[in-house]
Amino acid sequence: MIDAALFSSALGALAPILFAALAGALCQRAGVFNIALEGTMLVGCFAGVAGSWYTGSVWLGVLTAMLAGTVYSLIVATGVVTFGADAIVLGVAANLLAVGLTSYLIQTVFGSRGTFSDPGLAGLDPVEIPVLDRIPVIGEILSGHSVLVYLSWLAVVAFAVVLYRHPWGLRLRGVGERPEAAASLGVPVDRYRYGVILVGGALCGLAGAQLALGNVTLFSENMTAGRGWIAVVAVLLGRALPYGVLAAAVLFGLAEAFGFRLQGLGLPQQLTDAAPYVVTLVALFVFSARVRARRVVTRGTE
Amino acid sequence: MTLHRAESADSAEAPAVELRGIVKRFATLLANDHVDLSAAPGEIHALMGENGAGKSTLMSVLYGMVQPDEGTISLAGQPMSFASPAEAIAAGIGMVQQGFALFDSLSVSDNVIFGAEPTRRGLLDRRAARAGVTELIERHELRLRPDDRVGDLPVGVRQQVEILKLLYRRARVLVLDEPTAVLTPAETDRLFAVLRDLAGQGHTVLLVTHKLHEVTAVSDNVTVLRDGRVTLSAPTSATDRAKLATAMTGRDVDLDRVYPPGRPGEEALSVRGLTVRDRGRTLLDDMSLSVRAGEIVGIAGVAGNGQNELVAAIAGLLESDAGAVLVGDRDISDLGVRDRRAAGIAYIPEDRGDVGAAPGARLADNLAVGFHRRPPLLRRGLLRPGEFRRHAERIIERFDVRAPGPAAPMRTLSGGNQQKAILGRELAHEAPVLLVEQPTRGVDIAAVVDIHTELIAYRDAGHAVLLVSAELSEILGLADRILVMYEGRIVARFGKDEADVNVIGMAMAGAAL
Amino acid sequence: MNNLRAVSFTVLAALLLGGLLLGATGADPLTAYWSIVEGAFGPDGIPDTLAYAVPVVGMATALAIPLRAGLVNLGGEGQLVLGAISAIAVGLQVPGPLGIVAALAAGVLAGGAYAAAAALCETRLGVPLLVTTLLLSYPAMSLAAYLVRFPMRDPGSSLPQSGQLPPDVRLPVLAGSGVTVGLFLIAAAAVAFAVVDARTPAGFEARVTGWGPRFAEYAGIERPRLTLRLLFCSGGLAGLVGAVVVLGFPYRFIDGALITPQYTWIGLLAALLAFASPLGTVIAALFFAALTSGGFAMERATQVPRELTAVLQAVLILFLAATTGVLRKRRRTV
Secondary structure, three states: OOOHHHHHHHHHHHHHHHHHHHHHHHHHHOOOOOOOHHHHHHHHHHHHHHHHHHHOOHHHHHHHHHHHHHHHHHHHHHHHHHOOOOHHHHHHHHHHHHHHHHHHHHHHHHOOOOEEOOOOOOOOOOEOOOOHHHOOOHHHHHOOEOHHHHHHHHHHHHHHHHHHHOHHHHHHHHHHHOHHHHHHOOOOHHHHHHHHHHHHHHHHHHHHHHHHHHHOOOEEOOOOOOHHHHHHHHHHHOOOOHHHHHHHHHHHHHHHHHHHHHHHOOOOHHHHOOHHHHHHHHHHHHHHHHHHOOOOOOOOOO | OOOOOOOOOOOOOOOOEEEEEEEEEEOOEEEEEEEEEEEOOOOEEEEEEOOOOOHHHHHHHHOOOOOOOEEEEEEOOEEEOOOOHHHHHHOOEEEEOOOOOOOOOOEHHHHHHOOOOOEEOOEEOHHHHHHHHHHHHHHOOOOOOOOOEHHHOOHHHHHHHHHHHHHHOOOOEEEEEOOOOOOOHHHHHHHHHHHHHHHHOOOEEEEEEOOHHHHHHHOOEEEEEEOOEEEEEEEHHHOOHHHHHHHHHOOOOOOOOOOOOOOOOOEEEEEEEEEEEEOOEEEEEEEEEEEEOOOEEEEEOOOOOOHHHHHHHHHOOOOOOEEEEEEOOEEOOOOOHHHHHHHHEEEEOOOHHHHHOOOOOEHHHHHHOOOOOOOOOEEOOEEOHHHHHHHHHHHHHHOOOOOOOOOOEHHHOOHHHHHHHHHHHHHOOOOOEEEEEOOOOOOOHHHHHHHHHHHHHHHHOOOEEEEEOOOHHHHHHHOOEEEEEEOOEEEEEEEOOOOOHHHHHHHHOOOOO | OHHHHHHHHHHHHHHHHHHHHHHHOOOOHHHHHHHHHHHHHOOOHHHHHHHHHHHHHHHHHHHHHHHOOOOOOOOHHHHHHHHHHHHHHHHOOOOHHHHHHHHHHHHHHHHHHHHHHHHHHHHHHOOOHHHHHHHHHHHHHHHHHHHOOOOOEOOOOOOOEEOOOOHHHOOOEOOOOOOEOHHHHHHHHHHHHHHHHHHOHHHHHHHHHHHOHHHHHHOOOOHHHHHHHHHHHHHHHHHHHHHHHHOOOOOOOEOOOOOOOOHHHHHHHHHHHOOOOHHHHHHHHHHHHHHHHHHHHHHHHHOOOOHHHHHHHHHHHHHHHHHHHHHHHHHHHO
């Protein structure tokens, strides 16, 4: 039931969610509730596959995914920051647009409906890490993932360093906590918000690339299947803290891998699909039961 | 009608800051109409005016948050223009905003360096930051520690963090917008001492305030704005409170109106041993008090000493951990907000825009809240729009609310009229007990007088009023009895006649009496 | 009036952008647009539009109900699917006209109870409603997917779908169209929402909560109870929509059939864009329904994939959202 392969597959499953959740956490820190992660990730999936297919290079595919994610997130950035539109409306609309756009493009670009896959499509190869891959169990778990999986871990560390050790992070936290105060200290709030949304777009692009070129090598309609929403939940569960988000994503990855394992034991896939959501929900209950002890004082004491 | 500017003491020296002919329009509103203001190095200059007189706009222009339509800014004789606060900061202007611009989750040191962070190899240099901040704290003899979290600090101390921020940025011109609104008399004195000290070192201080006695206490020169224009500009020594008040309001104001005492009857509200704790902190500590019909009991104290919690716990908005609340003989401790209101509590909250009203909704809807489950607004299970309108019109007329009509959104009313509308709605309940918080905050002087008169009339009609106010003068003017709160407890009680500003001030600061 | 002008301008701008997109794919934009209009409102198109409008208007209204109080129900899909599968389960057991009533009731109860569970998770356990509704949605969809593959599967078919309802447990079809009397049920729900919203204390209190949650609390409105009630109504209506859909052609639950057309998300956007006003929500939802059914016609007429109308629709929504944002911003600064 529980062995190294389970954890190894959990690491693959969590990487896309981790990228997307970091994107969400970054935005959250700057006071932008970004729920367009799902759609941006889906655009990343498509762009990654298209880029890899037309250039023949998986790396150019990954790059295309990042660029596409960044460009796509301009929608949310301009809408929310420049026009002051409601972030939820824009997020839902951007997600809808992503589904429509990718379904449309898969037909016009690849001429197929539903799914595109081809033996000639270059995917991400697993990387065997020297020395580490010799160690039993640990090597089996940690070695042999795509480069993007390792990059997602680095991204967590980078996020933490920037957030706590770099002037940008300090300002970002200020922008999220009290935008008008940050502005009065000469910090350009709108520019910071644009920045996080666009960087978040690039991260969602990476999430899509890992999903479509790492975990599998194909594009299919709506293939993100709610992972962007799980990332949104991971941001809330992890309170937009770098390692909190990591923990939440790990929980989800484990649940997904575990569900997959249960399928092997004969449980229908439709039921095990629900595992990540149920696990997340239970985690939220446990977590918030602890927080709930804190009574919400009805007004500030300032 | 611009009066001549007061010449600075040393006319050979260029003014540290000079604003000339500033004009700023917002849509149809002329917020600043050819305003002149100048202050010399080492001067404390007071800028006065009522809400909406254009003080904030003028300071926003100086700080680069708003671009003027006409006029010039010069610093030390050099013409300047600021496209953003960053440019104003770089030119040596620093501003402490009303309600502070601090980040509660960050340390004192991080707050101070925010936006001007020292770095080492690309990352924050926290050691250099702490050293710099410590050096400034010591030089100016402030009572601060760099590593404390700002959210944990008392309000008076936060004020010092704000000033520290300006000094860290080497600001030569310090703008303070209503800095004493949340301070005790002692903290105010302490702040003024710091300001005088800074002026002595050559800084220029612009003090935005509406408190007459502060102007006379600390400033060298004063400029008064009304309706966007300068109505008075003179050395402080050449003016007095009456002149300033007239310049602010455009008419003679009776500043020291004395109301007759109330005639207390039966006990209408009693609070027994009320206790509220939150995360290990005791916000309200075994609090007991009573208010009789026909009297106003005033709660004095520095903001954040449990006044909000006391009122919220009485109104049912905050769960209490122990104690009882009675209206007349009836124990309402177990009731929710709605049932408490039905049992005889009306409530005018401190926060007009968020708690007391819905700014985006129509005035009629705002005024209907609380009346919508009984006739005449409700008949045979259905609401009657015509009655909504008539109900609103009654309150608008009775309380002289200046509004385009019942269908106007609440936010289109001025602060004073919003407050009169809320006051009207709550008084219309004719509840035996009225809770009032900061009834005149952000309200122009004319409306202040109206509101005070209404509260006195409500008391004289035989109702009990519990008044919380940060304006000590308001408490002294209205209350029949005064209770002073400090750290969740009542630390002193005074009758109307035995009240003395200094003694109350000491009690507010927690001094044992 | 200003708002109307801004919105018309937005629609025009979006149409222009869509025209460019259409032109880029080689289609004649005018022909394409005309085929959309004809497909949506022409004599052949209206039944299609209505058939699509029933679920979209239903879901839009369902999601507008809590939105009136500022509560966002992101779990419409789960409530819709759960209502549909419950209606089928009951409809296959109870024969005759009673079966219709029982199936509809089962749909309402299942959707309502499920949404109410999400509400309780917020009010009792403190997990934000946005999250609980969303997270609960997926297990509901998984459950339905499982049921129609295993216990409830149509034995005569290889597809993941339930058995077909017997002829006497089907909603009557309106003469000459594929639309069932479910249309009236949904219309009645929308009217009821409008009346309750405008003319009852409960509706007023929901609006007050939407204006400001702290104002509502101050006024003595009990938020937990309000949340629970609104979510039950919301989920109940979503469940009713599910039941109405499966009690119409093809009289069975097909996995994915309620999700793929994006009824829920389009409905949510209609509600959000109309600020949950009852009439505005219905109008916005009808507009989107017409656009979608017109999209099918356009695909037939011009070979442009109908997904492009989904793109047009989303572009339009983005423009509208930006416009409302600007309007809101402008109002605030005055």
